[in-house]
Amino acid sequence: MSAVRAAPDTRPAQDIEAVAPQLQAYTQNLLFEDVWRRPELSPRDRSLITMSALVAGGHTAQMPGHLNRALDNGVKPIEITALITHLAFYSGWPSAMSAISVAKEVFKARGIGPEQLHPASDPLPVDAANEAKRRAAIEQTVNPVAPDLARYTNDVLFGDLWRQTDLTARDRSLVTVAALIAEGQTDQLAFHLNRAMDNGLTQAQAAEVITHLAFYVGWPRATSAVTVARTVLDARGH
Amino acid sequence: MSAVRAAPDTRPAQDIEAVAPQLQAYTQNLLFEDVWRRPELSPRDRSLITMSALVAGGHTAQMPGHLNRALDNGVKPIEITALITHLAFYSGWPSAMSAISVAKEVFKARGIGPEQLHPASDPLPVDAANEAKRRAAIEQTVNPVAPDLARYTNDVLFGDLWRQTDLTARDRSLVTVAALIAEGQTDQLAFHLNRAMDNGLTQAQAAEVITHLAFYVGWPRATSAVTVARTVLDARGH
Amino acid sequence: MSAVRAAPDTRPAQDIEAVAPQLQAYTQNLLFEDVWRRPELSPRDRSLITMSALVAGGHTAQMPGHLNRALDNGVKPIEITALITHLAFYSGWPSAMSAISVAKEVFKARGIGPEQLHPASDPLPVDAANEAKRRAAIEQTVNPVAPDLARYTNDVLFGDLWRQTDLTARDRSLVTVAALIAEGQTDQLAFHLNRAMDNGLTQAQAAEVITHLAFYVGWPRATSAVTVARTVLDARGH
Numbered sequence: 001m002s003a004v005r006a007a008p009d010t011r012p013a014q015d016i017e018a019v020a021p022q023l024q025a026y027t028q029n030l031l032f033e034d035v036w037r038r039p040e041l042s043p044r045d046r047s048l049i050t051m052s053a054l055v056a057g058g059h060t061a062q063m064p065g066h067l068n069r070a071l072d073n074g075v076k077p078i079e080i081t082a083l084i085t086h087l088a089f090y091s092g093w094p095s096a097m098s099a100i101s102v103a104k105e106v107f108k109a110r111g112i113g114p115e116q117l118h119p120a121s122d123p124l125p126v127d128a129a130n131e132a133k134r135r136a137a138i139e140q141t142v143n144p145v146a147p148d149l150a151r152y153t154n155d156v157l158f159g160d161l162w163r164q165t166d167l168t169a170r171d172r173s174l175v176t177v178a179a180l181i182a183e184g185q186t187d188q189l190a191f192h193l194n195r196a197m198d199n200g201l202t203q204a205q206a207a208e209v210i211t212h213l214a215f216y217v218g219w220p221r222a223t224s225a226v227t228v229a230r231t232v233l234d235a236r237g238h
Numbered sequence: 239m240s241a242v243r244a245a246p247d248t249r250p251a252q253d254i255e256a257v258a259p260q261l262q263a264y265t266q267n268l269l270f271e272d273v274w275r276r277p278e279l280s281p282r283d284r285s286l287i288t289m290s291a292l293v294a295g296g297h298t299a300q301m302p303g304h305l306n307r308a309l310d311n312g313v314k315p316i317e318i319t320a321l322i323t324h325l326a327f328y329s330g331w332p333s334a335m336s337a338i339s340v341a342k343e344v345f346k347a348r349g350i351g352p353e354q355l356h357p358a359s360d361p362l363p364v365d366a367a368n369e370a371k372r373r374a375a376i377e378q379t380v381n382p383v384a385p386d387l388a389r390y391t392n393d394v395l396f397g398d399l400w401r402q403t404d405l406t407a408r409d410r411s412l413v414t415v416a417a418l419i420a421e422g423q424t425d426q427l428a429f430h431l432n433r434a435m436d437n438g439l440t441q442a443q444a445a446e447v448i449t450h451l452a453f454y455v456g457w458p459r460a461t462s463a464v465t466v467a468r469t470v471l472d473a474r475g476h
Numbered sequence: 477m478s479a480v481r482a483a484p485d486t487r488p489a490q491d492i493e494a495v496a497p498q499l500q501a502y503t504q505n506l507l508f509e510d511v512w513r514r515p516e517l518s519p520r521d522r523s524l525i526t527m528s529a530l531v532a533g534g535h536t537a538q539m540p541g542h543l544n545r546a547l548d549n550g551v552k553p554i555e556i557t558a559l560i561t562h563l564a565f566y567s568g569w570p571s572a573m574s575a576i577s578v579a580k581e582v583f584k585a586r587g588i589g590p591e592q593l594h595p596a597s598d599p600l601p602v603d604a605a606n607e608a609k610r611r612a613a614i615e616q617t618v619n620p621v622a623p624d625l626a627r628y629t630n631d632v633l634f635g636d637l638w639r640q641t642d643l644t645a646r647d648r649s650l651v652t653v654a655a656l657i658a659e660g661q662t663d664q665l666a667f668h669l670n671r672a673m674d675n676g677l678t679q680a681q682a683a684e685v686i687t688h689l690a691f692y693v694g695w696p697r698a699t700s701a702v703t704v705a706r707t708v709l710d711a712r713g714h
Contacts, residue, residue, distance in 0.1 A: 059570035332535035
């Protein structure tokens with residue numbers, strides 16, 4: 001994977017040069033040649049969080065270019081499918097179903113067949129201590145109001161989805177954090193930022209996720225995420 | 239109306255089996271065969287809140303299937319039109335205009351003509367006590383900043399839209415609550431959840447609205463709604 | 477520019493009359509003949525904030541009509557390009573890229589060529605006192621968590637984008653405020669509402685921005701904006 005392939009295809013951007021030369025200049029010089037090449041996150045990670053922002057935001061028109069780039073940046077087809085499946089739960093089924101239709105076309109065009117898209121191995125084991133703490137929180141907050149939502153959260157979301165092996169726990173956290181920032185859902189961001197760091201995301205990477213997303217979901221959502229990140233980092237003694 | 243018809247058409251889902259077998263399995267076994275068949279809400283209610291989530295989220299690609307299923311689940315054509323018209327005010331005109339274009343095609347394909355789409359009867363009478371309380375709140379909060387918005391709120395939104403008979407007050411509340419949860423607008427959720435329960439929504443149904451929407455707008459929005467619901471239920475002494 | 481041209485083209489609305497007569501009546505009598513004609517904001521300002529709401533909300537299907545109306549209402553082609561470029565930073569690149577594709581088609585259909593779309597003059601000078609205050613705030617809030625985001629905010633967002641002359645500072649504020657309200661991003665609204673009023677937006681115009689947007693992004697987002705506006709107005713001694 002070369003640095004040149006890290007950034008999305010620039011053809012759509014060149015196409016807009018005549019109409020929006022300033023936007024084209026920002027896209028080329030700032031976004032592709034600067035942000036996407038910064039070493040704080042790998043191109044693969046940037047593709048994961050960009051795809052998550054696109055799925056969460058329903059930006060189907062921008063997906064084909066970024067799906068191709070994600071594959072070029074080393075995201076495996078099954079990881080793309082797993083990312084979209086994960087976001088069915090975090091951004092809702094309609095966002096996921098629209099995204100999977102786009103992915104299907106991209107896979108077809110690249111000759112990616114079903115044999116590359118079937119997860120095989122057994123679910124990950126449960127981290128008993130962390131899981132007990134998480135269950136206790138759900139018991140206190142969700143269960144008194146919506147007991148069946150608490151049950152689905154325990155049995156399906158954390159008991160099944162998060163244990164699938166087609167994405168690593170660290171990548172699931174990355175995808176979840178990106179979707180929460182994209183949706184402006186700061187309520188759940190502290191929990192998932194902590195979980196992401198428990199799963200291996202460093203402080204510098206967390207900062208870079210927010211910085212990258214400023215360009216993909218807008219400065220306001222990123223700025224709100226900074227506020228949450230600060231309380232998380234402070235509590236972790238960073 | 240049979241239980242079999244309660245869930246959306248599964249053909250688009252089967253279509254994605256080759257690309258996303260895990261998402262397809264969740265869609266079939268969890269969403270259609272479990273969630274949609276739960277007795278806490280009727281298939282008709284589930285169609286109303288699913289449609290509201292789709293309109294509020296701008297998910298036009300997912301609308302034809304759910305519009306057809308809504309009609310199969312007993313939602314009348316005029317109620318679909320009324321739902322979209324209602325959401326022009328709660329999700330904005332662009333969302334409503336895009337949705338009505340999709341509805342138009344679905345109606346045409348099913349041979350539903352204008353004679354089924356004209357409301358006829360007089361507006362509902364005003365509940366004077368509740369209305370006075372609501373006006374007083376607007377007077378205090380909106381009027382000092384944006385007096386014309388206060389006027390439109392009183393005269394058009396509550397004085398006209400909510401009194402239309404093409405949706406019952408209870409269904410309008412259901413649609414409004416679903417849209418607020420879909421938009422992540424927790425500020426107004428307590429007021430409308432209370433109003434929904436005043437209009438006949440039970441505590442178990444309110445919990446199930448949130449549980450159903452977890453799948454259609456994502457877990458984070460649903461979890462934020464649980465927090466608001468808890469304060470509402472506590473204040474009502476549930 | 478005549479009052480008759482202030483409102484969007486009514487043809488799409490007439491097209492929906494058979495399906496949604498009540499929505500059509502609201503669109504014609506309330507939105508076009510009442511709201512769009514209110515003197516508190518010019519048709520040009522209404523087009524700017526409507527376009528901002530459409531870009532921020534990803535409502536590409538509704539853009540051609542409103543882009544044409546914006547041009548009819550006196551928004552220059554280069555201002556439309558500048559608005560979309562500005563919102564790349566405030567709503568994210570995917571929203572801007574989708575919008576610019578629509579704008580390109582509308583420009584082509586009206587024979588608007590590249591010679592009308594190139595900004596020429598030097599960047600605006602910096603207001604040193606305000607800029608120092610803004611930088612100090614970023615230094616305190618963003619820099620400890622995400623130093624590169626702070627740097628981009630200072631050097632690119634405020635040091636470059638806001639100084640471009642293809643939109644006035646007042647119009648950039650109008651566009652930013654509209655996008656924040658559309659996105660439900662109340663965290664940053666106080667800062668930008670203050671900045672808008674520093675840039676010349678009157679109290680009555682600020683109220684009318686919110687009132688107009690109630691129809692384009694829905695009542696809930698507008699109501700949340702009212703709460704923020706009240707604290708801003710109080711602090712400014714209005």
